[in-house]
Amino acid sequence: MNPTLVFPILLVLLAGAMIALQAPTNVMLAKAGGSPVLAALISFAVGTASLSAVWLASGPRPGLAPFGALPWYAWVGGVYGAMYVAIAAYAAPRLGLASLITIGIAGQILMALWLDHMGALGLPRQPISTMRVVGALLVVAGVVLVRRG
Incomplete structure (x- = not known):
């Protein structure tokens, strides 16, 4: 195996493990709040706060200009993630x-x-x-x- 791929592979393995952890923790939120959509909202709010802190601490940041040239569909990735989190919070206790x-x-x-x-x-x-x-x-x-x- 290419040694330069070991670190990215380990990161993806860790990310996959975190996806497995995300569903049951969001089920807990859904049960407490009575809604998988509310659970997803809370999950994304915490995730947004976490990513914001990491981004702010990560050194130089680009301006907003490069984002203006992107096609509309470049902006909807978060919708897919939100749908997955809400569906997983609903489906995990059933499946x-x-x-x-x-x-x-x-x-x-x-x-x-x-x-x-x-x-x-x-x-x-x-x-x-x-x-x-x-x-x-x-x-x-x-x-x-x-x-x-």
Whole structure:
């Protein structure tokens, strides 16, 4: 393995673990507040405060001018995250955490295959191949095994 990839891989592994932690903590918020949407709002408010503190402490910051040239769809990424957090807070107690995560990963891989194939949103084009489809099918098989287990 390329040694320069070890650190990013470990970071992504940690990020994945935090996604698994996020759902049950947001379930606690949803139960207390009676709403998965309120739980997502609280989660994003805390996340926004955390990111703001890190950004403010991180040295030089660009002005706002570069953002003006972005297409409208560059601005909606937070909507996807908010929807995921609210849906996870709703679905985790109904499906179980392992099912929630594996189904979510299956959805991510299917969307990633399509985005890669299309070269959408500025990504380099990576056509769908037999091996990539087999990999995606193995993830879907994993979802079935986790649900039946």
